[in-house]
Amino acid sequence: MIGAVPTVAQLGWGVDRWSLVLIVGTLIVYFGIAILMHVTDTDDFYVAGRTIPASVNGMSVAADWMSAASFISMSGLVATLGFDGTIYLMGWTGGYVVLALLIAPYLRKYGKYTIPDFIGDRYYSNTARGVAAVATLFVSLTYIAGQMRGVGIVMSRFLGLPITQGILVALAIVAAIGVLGGMKAITWTQAVQYVVLIIAFLIVTVAISLNLTGNPFPQGALITSQISERLAQLQTDVQMGRYFMPFTEYSQLNVFAIALTLMIGTAGLPHVIMRFYTVPSASEARLSAGYALFFIALLYLSVPVLAIFAKFNLISTLHGESVATAQQIPWVSRWMETGLLTITDSNGDGIIQMSQGLTASASEVFVDPDIIVLSTPEVAGLAPIVIGLVAAGGMAAALSTADGLLIAMSSAVSHDIYYKIFRPEATQRERLIVARVVILIAAVVAAYLGINPPGFVGEVVAIAFGLAAASLFPPILLGIFDQRMNKEGAIAGLVVGLSFTLVLVALMRANVVLGLEEPFLELFLGVNALGVGLYGAILNFAVALTVSRFTPAPPTAIQEMVQEVRLPRGSRTVATDEPVQADGGEPPVE
Structure with missing residues (x-):
């Protein structure tokens, strides 16, 4: 140590x-x-x-x-x-x-x-x-x-x-x-x-x-x-x-x-x-x-x-150590109690072998990625x-x-x-x-x-980012930079992008959530659940742009507002807490 x-x-x-x-x-x-x-x-x-x-x-x-x-x-x-x-x-x-x-x-x-x-x-x-x-x-x-x-x-x-x-x-x-x-x-x-x-x-x-x-x-x-x-x-x-x-x-x-x-x-x-x-x-x-x-x-x-x-500390500390001795190390025993660290003797030689890595199911030392930062000060003896x-x-x-x-x-x-x-x-x-x-x-x-x-924490958060990419990012970006983008395109893109990504993530993570042995789907076009939001975003953009070009343009007031938002000078608030008016009429809200 x-x-x-x-x-x-x-x-x-x-x-x-x-x-x-x-x-x-x-x-x-x-x-x-x-x-x-x-x-x-x-x-x-x-x-x-x-x-x-x-x-x-x-x-x-x-x-x-x-x-x-x-x-x-x-x-x-x-x-x-x-x-x-x-x-x-x-x-x-x-x-x-x-x-x-x-x-x-x-x-x-x-x-x-x-x-x-x-x-x-x-x-x-x-x-x-x-x-x-x-x-x-x-x-x-x-x-x-x-x-x-x-x-x-x-x-x-x-x-x-x-x-x-x-x-x-x-x-x-x-x-x-x-x-x-x-x-x-x-x-x-x-x-x-x-x-x-x-x-x-x-x-x-x-x-x-x-x-x-x-x-x-x-x-x-x-x-x-x-x-x-x-x-x-x-x-x-x-x-x-x-x-x-x-x-x-x-x-x-x-x-x-x-x-x-x-x-x-x-x-x-x-x-x-x-x-x-x-x-x-x-x-x-x-x-x-x-x-x-x-x-x-x-x-x-x-x-x-x-x-x-x-990783250097983990390998140096545990590889080649006897299984019995390692399990008695205070930080090891405490983390093993949480179930996020396991040490087993798969080949029965009494010595820890780490050749399978830290997260493989066959590893003699399994370390949940979420505990590495929290356990590192203990491993280092701080x-x-x-x-x-x-x-x-x-x-x-x-x-x-x-x-x-x-x-x-x-x-x-x-x-x-x-x-x-x-x-x-x-x-x-x-x-x-x-x-x-x-x-x-x-x-x-x-x-x-x-x-x-x-x-894992990082994986779950990455999935959330994928949902945001497939649903909210396209209408926000298009809403700022595309004056022609209308409500029909935005709604269609949002629904399609979000639904597509939710379904694929559910299929790819069903084994974790439902306790199944295998997910219904491993990859979609070569991409796993952490990256499938990109496909959802592409689909969102494509649907939104296509639908908006075949449906009526936004009201003039909306187009002028979009142009005003992008003006580089000033920080004047463009909108108030009231709905935007279209062509001087009633708020065009459904």
Whole structure:
């Protein structure tokens, strides 16, 4: 084992005590913010009164977007998948650039509350609004399932709670924050959560870099210590294959499809796009996007480094060790209790052989990718306070995104469906009551999905990105840049893209959800469930453009509004909370 820095004796408390103090302490802080930010106004509830500074919004966007998938799962996926795992880094980072340049400033200038709000008014149709709201619910519920799996893992390992109870406790806190303070409380909570998660991630990465290489700068350590070459040689020695060889886990087509799906899916995520409505102007939205990219880069530039460190430590610690001895190592026994780490003696020689890798069913050591980051400080022998801080960081990452997802679902139902479609005369008080009830209902559904997730955290989140890519991204992009796009095209594309992707994902993940031995469908045209959203997006674009060209053009007022939204100067809000008028007549809403 690698020596502890500093020693346990110097700190006094063990892992369990530090984890309890740091996790519970941060949860109390988050709840305190919600109480201080209690809101009674719909503008504060949905968009934080549009008063959030760009720097704070940048931290909130970073926390909202990175989620448990980035903090908990991504390094694990890169560690287990090798080169192919970097598609998550490329896809999510590239997607944020698309969002910042092509989507966020224009939607902020338009000045609505939600994505369904934009789609409903841009396409002068309550049907379009309703379909977009349904798509928001599908995307958000899938996404939140991944966050709740992350919460369950942290709670079960570090607080000793069963996964089910841990998820229920965490969701109760998240729901309370949303109910009390809406977007205003969630924004400031997420800013604090970002600070917690980034400190945790960077501290563990720097500490392990010092232990392994003597270099406190992890990225520089890759060059000066030749740790990459050492890992590659170590994998060769234990017959685990070539870590840096591309297209060993996924085909070249699949890598391309997943990366592009994650990119355009990022630009269609309703809970992230909503964040840009909270700043005072379009220029502030663009500035907050720059801040967010910087804050995201701090973690994302460290992810592949930590993945290399983590895998090197795991192989060095366990390969060639006796099975009996390994099972008595404290961190091994504790993670085995969660069922996310197993050690078996398949060939009966009493010695651990890791030639089958870390995630294959035949492996003598099976490591769930979602525990690699959380377990790495223990594997490296770091101090209990560092281990507890990583646990608190993982919790912060999961809860920050869960906060945003609950408010996105709440807004879609209370504002876009209840108020805009069924009850336009509803008072602010009625709308706030509905919004808060929806948060509670969504939390219950999220708890079920978290207890029965359709895959690893990163995989579940990738599926959510695919649903966003296939449903919301095309009508948003076309709504900004294609004046000829009409309601018929947008609705048709939305329905076809979302339905197509949902069906294929269900067929490909039926074995996980239903407990079957094999899925109904492994690949569709060479692409798996993580990348099939690209085909859904292509279908959405094709149907929308075709239908729009064979049906009447949008009203003149709509076309002028689209042109106004794209004007580079000024940050004047184009739309109000009233429906767009067509040619001076009544609102052309179905």
